[in-house]
Amino acid sequence: MIIGLDVGGTHADIVLLGPEGVRARAKVDTDPDDLGATLLEALDRVLHATEPTAVRRVVLSTTLTTNAVVGAGLSPVGMLVCAGPGVDPALYRTGEHYAVVPGAIDHRGREISPLDLDAVDLCAERFAAAGIRYVGVVGKFSTRNPAHELGIAERIAERFERVFTGHRVSGQLNFPRRIATTHLAASVYPLHRNFYEAIAEALRTRGVSAPVHLLKADGGTLSLAASLDSPAETVLSGPAASVMGAIPVASPEEDVVVLDIGGTTTEIALLSGGSPLLEPLGITIGATRTLIRALLSRSIGVGGDSEVRCVEGKITIGPRRLGAPLARGGPALTPTDALIALGESERGDPQVATAGVAELAAELGCEPAMAARAVIDHACRRIMAAVDGLVDQVNGSHVDTIHELLDGHRIRPARILVLGGPAESLAPHLARRSQLPVELVPDSGVANAIGAAMARPTDALSLIADTEQGWVSCSGSDRQWRCDRSYRREQALEQARALLFERLGPEAGTPELEVVEDLEFNIVRGFSTVGRNIRLTLQVKPGLLEPFTPEHAKVAVC
Amino acid sequence: MLSARHETGLVLFPAFDWAIEATHPEREERLLYTRDQICEEGLLDLEGVREYRPEPVSVADVQRVHFCPSGVETVAGESHRIAAGGALRLARAWHAGDIERGFALVRPPGHHAQRVMHGGRGFCAINNEAIMIEALRQQHDIRRVAIIDTDCHHGDGTQDIYWHDPDVLFISIHQDGRTLYPGTGFMDEQGGPNAVGATVNIPLPPRTSDAGYLEIVRDTVLPILEDFEPELVINSAGQDNHFADPLTDMDFSARGYAELTRLLAPDLAVLEGGYSIESALPYINMGILLAMTGLESDHVVEPYRRPSGGVQPEEITEAVRRIGTRTRAVWAKREQRQAQLHAVSDECAHRTREIYYDTIDAFEHQHEAVRLCRHCGGALRIATRIGDGPQTLAVHVPLYACDDCRRAALRWFELAPDEGFAAAFLQDRPADRYLIR
């Protein structure tokens, strides 16, 4: 048995999956002031269908931390940064408590100016005096050599409740994003810890002792315990659940577009070879660009409840949502009203919808039926244009080699899968607008909960070796070890693989790893080779734990 | 979030799977540390910076500029056509108004590639800038272009291609040819008889520092640019003037490069040489890119000692000043000198040259004739052979050729077999066609 639980700001969804499919599901209201009570209530609604001890996995996804980030309900964080040549690091200030300390590492991980520990002490003192309890420490090129970050962290560890370092966040190069991500991790930490404790407590109370996982923004999972070290990873996992839920109906032989059509927005994602594509660097939350691995997705402000207006004789849709559709007591005309007026959706008062559409038709100077069709057509066109834009962007993204440029894989979608509230009524219209077949994800109400429940653990690891300097280091860990001139890519690959499996833990089994960066260069002095620069990045592709067919989703016993 | 003051397009194509040879300066990791630095600085995330993916240029794009008697494919491989394509991609984005400026960080370089190419020269096979410019001029209403070549080596290839074109101003600032490959680029090389003064060579003495370099740009290059009124300004942005470069002897810094870029304010910059791949390129490229976007670059400082301390010897300051004065004087008299030349002329002007190919260790023998013309760049014919090989005729009709010049050129091409040429090639630019017979 697997429990999938999605805790949103207003309500929480829970499903209990057995080998035969969905065994129980429920929706409860979220009590933001008593998370424990919400969780207990949700658990009680499904645990009647099984013994608590028969549950072997629990996966949660939540938007609570996202809401806190967007709503600025976060604790103050101190940031200690060291930079070196480049853009003025003062420009990356995260808030009031931000200090740049002397010390610099270069692109090959060599120290180019020493760390100033006295300056570190002074800043730490100031932070402590201001009541700061959580600190982020970030160095430029710290993924090449974490020595300065580690030096600072060690120096200040006992003054603060928790210190986060930048090189643990990601193996990717991007100093401003590393600062932003580390800052985010430190600021959501206390909130996340409360969440963690509430979950652990609720499950203990109900006798569930199965391993607990959190869904991440990349559509993979992370063990609850490990999430305390990287709390930012679980921010914004909401969109990932739906995309994961579409995987069972997508053929692994095709490139597929997934459209999650909601009330306010439509989220677009791409599947290739049965796995979702990932953002090249990380997710953007509000205006903040991060290094948090995430599904590649685009959101456009067109949904079932988007406001429809007539501006200078032309239809505009969104990006605002003023409330429910007119036909369901809302304040403004929406695409859903157009569907209701055309008799293609039954959930609402057709007379109200028709009256709303007639008003628009008068402004446009056309027949009401034509106005309704024009609204739907406009919405579909906007969505399809955004799909084309995303595909073009992926196919035009950065490459480093002639081979990738000329022979690299290009995304060519063969099918569009839609889910979400208005999906069923909009699907035929989208199909008319597109050369591709459009299919509905069956029973899309539980698809996302199943997606979360069945998602497998993911992780990525970057290894970099510099045989001239004689060291190897790995992202996401503090480990560095020596190597000699004879160290080769094959050894590096083996070590990286072993480390990644160790980090994933035994529960993940031995999933297939994908090598996403594989570079080896000579280091040349004058005209002779003095060493090698090896760079590897390995990742577990997001995917489902075991085969899960659409039939499983259909057996809904409530 | 930081945003660029100028919308800037970037092509960052390091071609990690291509090298001339394993330890050759033009090798796989040449842009590795530059890419690292640009990625780590997050410059691709800047609001207003857009990255473009290059597309290889076509054979026709190459033939608009070059005669390759042995075929385009034998001279230019995929890497060369992608490098030129990177530059062209940005030029198109610039012309479409999608970006205000563009910087093509591509390799291999191209500024030693001349109009006739029998093989590679000085790490170059085809001229990235010329291919970009000519594609743009052919398809759009752009005529007057200025190229400022700030590579440390003389841009002899670009000079050759635009030698007779009065609508393209070519300025090369480089280390004195008596001390460095290719041994040309002296002040008396000033353009062909129909384009007198449109080629400007500024050879600087070894050890010229930021002060001298920037003074020449401010006091001499910028006024000339202003006089010329180009519609498009290109910077052939070689990075081998840096004090850490292993192949040259100049004393320029990363901040100097940023200031240079700010002064020139090119519409498009294309990387040329620069071989201090760890110590200089990451910082220079960051400086150039920040300057292109209009952001400050005061913190872009090389993290190690500069042997000269950045101080320029007095005698160099004076030598540079003399070069500037002479260059300005020559520029002021260009129209007068062209009129004098045309007053005494007959039908054609001739020049004979021996061109060394370092890659195949052979000499090309060229005899060139250009029709003197007051209305256009003039019909151009080049008789060329490698060593004792067969004579080939290359005929070029300029894009803005007058009717007389075009007729004369077509006739040369027609008569080539009668004159005993083994093969003849025609670049008929007004018709955008390339013929072989």
Ligand SMILES: [Zn+2]
């Ligand atoms: Zn050069």
Ligand SMILES: [Zn+2]
């Ligand atoms: Zn002659």
Ligand SMILES: [Zn+2]
């Ligand atoms: Zn003419």
